[in-house]
Amino acid sequence: MKTHMKKIALAMTLAVTATAWADNATSAAVMAPLEVNNWSEFENQLASVKSIGVTGVSVDVWWGKVEANGDQQFDWSYYDTIFQKIENAGLHIIPIMSFHQCGGNVGDDCNIPIPSWIWNKYTNQGVSASDLKYKSEYGNESVETVSLWRDDYVLSEYKEFMEAFEAHYASKANLIDEVNVSMGPAGELRYPSYNAHDGGLTGYPTRGGFQAYSEPAKQDFRNWAIAKYGSVSGVSNNWGVALNSANDINPPSNAGSFINNGDQYNTAYGRDFIRWYHDALMDHGYRMMDNAILAFDGAFANVELGFKIPGIHWKMSASDNTKRSAEMAAGLIPSDVDLNSASTGYGYGDIVGVAASYNNHPRDVVLHFTALEMNDDPNGGGQSLAQSLVFWVANEAAAQGVSIKGENALSGGVTYDGGWDNIVNAFTYASYSGMTVLRINQVASGTGNYRYQQFINQFLVEAPNGGDWQRTVIFMFGTTTTGQDMFIRGGLDHNYANTNLGKNCSTSNYECAMPIRHNNLRNSTTAGWKGGDQYLDWYGIEASQGSGAVGTALDWTTNNASNSATVAADGYGYEPLNTYGDHYWMLDVEMDCSATVNGWFELKSYISNGPGWEADVAQAGTPYNSGNHFAQCGKINVFQRNSSSATIGTF
Incomplete structure (x- = not known):
């Protein structure tokens, strides 16, 4: 039933006209490449995403890149x-x-490995390199990040790094929207339970692998169990196993059998082991965030902090005892609560609570969650409930008063419409308040570009590019035949702008263009021409527009409500704003009104594969003389080809 209801919700989302600015997204960011190797390409990507309304760029500041040469030897040149x-x-x-x-x-x-010197820094204190590493149930050690069981040694290193970062970039504090704190592998609050060090034994879509087999981890488990039950004998009695000493308290000797037999659910030992393992990760999250708050107490004292948890969506619908096992191996959920209940956040109450614990702190803490682009696939090989998980975590965040932002888990997820439909569904029906797209190259052009532009137009709470962005609609009457489409070009007159506005439109063409973001990308015929169309300009096809564009594309509309196609669903056809009749071609955009002349701009229509340009007109009441139509930004503007008449009204 839940899946069915979500499909209905998705259908409702897609039927809603994407014209009004929603009130539930405050940021629309992209991730930079893990490491930029082509600066020219990166600059072009930045320009492209800026033009569609992206607000910021997420950048990994690699500890192993900056401090590779030695402790306290910082090299910030790349950054x-x-x-x-x-x-x-x-x-x-x-x-x-x-x-x-x-x-x-x-x-x-x-x-980019973490600094090599960290592994041997504490040997004179009796802490070996192995003590600093996670060790899996298979005996393999991870070098991706320092184990949380040695936070007592490395937290000071993290703090020094963050303090040095703040000192070096204090002058850019006004440009920094949030500092995200890496808390584990891939920058996420989790164990490396499905990572490369286990040689493929624990990867998707397996149950994963427990990472609690280093000596510091085992000692922590022993201390935790004895503290809970008072003594080794107390542990023995409660677990129903013979224990001769503390050294007999250990993680599962055969983790496969432990999971397959359901010990994690059905035995006191199993529930305790998963609870300790889970709580150890939660405690690490608190320590890392407390450490960041202490470190960023100067120029960044008012900057939001954030951390990320992963969408481990496989093994969720298994019918045997491996159900939810991948999430447990990552440390995300315990096994001693009802994992089927919204009252526990389906197991995510504790990890969301890490962020919630700072609700009354002056410093905001934002939770980031991945997998927004994915579908539920309970009967597939991954036994996935990804979309359900996206809602579970968001609903728990809302219940605990936590700000939550979303990401796609896989870069390919934003290159096709299905992934974006799921993202739109999540923002429409859950509490996500910002989006970060993995990765910039996926939205610099193509499907990802125009769908992110559409998303920004629909959901971002305020105009992301500065300026004065307002919904602007143009209707242009013109009859056409099959194979003909209507386009417009427009902007400001070059001579007027050069002489009266101080613009240099001769050297920089787009000084006289109107920045736009299309609201209607649902017409399959015109979507390719609109996706890369970032300006209403005089110059024809833009570099990122689809082949065949002659300017900015319009969509055929009618006032006939019985028409089988509608703008809301199909991108053309019946449109409530059209109160005039058939053949009124419509442009529906967000436009930067600060680029206009007191709200006015020019335009002229063109019909492809036929009549071509319309004749000059002589519209009255315009800010300067021109042979073109004049429209007003932020209004509904109605024209007819080859006619000087104009009707301009409000929404």
């Missing part, structure tokens, strides 16, 4: 460059304090 390019593009920065390795995770295309 000086990338931050400046982001600033030059007019975008804000969301740095990630990346205390994890770059490489070894899904989609990684770089190799």
Whole structure:
């Protein structure tokens, strides 16, 4: 029933006209490449995403890149460059304090290990390199991040790094929207339960692998069990097993059998082991966030902080004892609560509670969650409930008063309409308040570009590019035959703008263009022409528009409510704003009114494969003389081809 209801919700979402600015998204960001190798390409990508309304760029600040040469030897040169390019593009920065390795995770295309000197720094204190690493149930050690069971040693290193970052970039505090804190592998609050060090034994879609087999981890488990039951004998009695000493208290000797037999649910030992393992991760989250608050107490004292949890969506619908096992191996959920109840957030109450614990703190803490683009696939090989999980976590965040923002889990998820439909569904019916797209190259062009533009137009709470963005509609009457489409070009007259407005439109064409973001991308015929159309301009096809565009594309509309096609569902056809008749072609955009002349701009229509340009007109009451139509930004403007008449009204 839940899946069925979500499908209905999705259908409702897609039927809603994407014209009004919603009130539930405050940011629309993109992730920078893990490491930029082509600066020219990156600059072009920045310009492209800026033009569609993206607000900021998330950047991994790799500990292993900055402090590779030695303890306290910081090299910020790469970040000086990338931050400046982001600033030059007019975008804000969301740095990630990346205390994890770059490489070894899904989609990684770089190799930046954490600083090599960290592994031997504490040997004179009796802490070996192995003590600093996670060790799996298979005996393999992870080098992706330092184990949480040695936070007592490395937290000071993280704090020094964050303090150095704040000191170096204090002057850019006004450009930094949030600092995200890496809390584990891939920057997420989790164990490396499905990572490369286990040689494929624990990857998707397996149950994962427990990572609690290092000596510090085992000692912590022993201390926790004895503290709970008072003594080794108390542990023995409650678990119903013979224990001769504390050293007999250990993680499962055969984790496969432990899970397959259902011990995690059905035995006191199993429930306790999962609870300790889970709580150890929660405690690490608190320590990391407390540490960040202490570190960022200067120029960044008022900057939001955030952290991310992953959408581990596989093994969720299993019918055997492996159900929810992948999430447990990652440490995200315990096994001693009702995992089928909204009252526990379906197991996510504790981890959402890490963020909620700072609700009364002056510093806001934002929770980030992945997998917004994914479907439920309970009967597939992954036994996935990804979309359900997206709602479970968001609903729990809302219940605990936590600000939550979303991401796509896989970069390919934003290159096709189905992924974006799921993202729109999540923002329409759940509490997500911001989006960060993985990764910038996926939305710099193509389907990802125009769908993110559409998303921004629909959901962002305020105009992301500055200026004065307002919904603007143009109707142009003109009859056509099959194979003909209507376009307009427009902007400001070059000579007028050069002489009266101080613009240099001869050198920089787009000085006289109107920045736009299309609200209607549902017409399959015109969507390709609109997706890369960022300006109403005089110059024809833009570099990112689909082949065949002659300017900015319009859609055929009618006032006949019995018409089988509608603008709301199909992108053309019946449109309530059209009160005039058939053949009124419509442009529906958000336009930056600050680029106009006191709200006015010019336009002229063109019909492809036929009549071509309309004749000059002589419209009355315009700000200067022109042979073109004049429209007003933020209004409904109605014209007829080859006619000087104009009707301009409000919404």
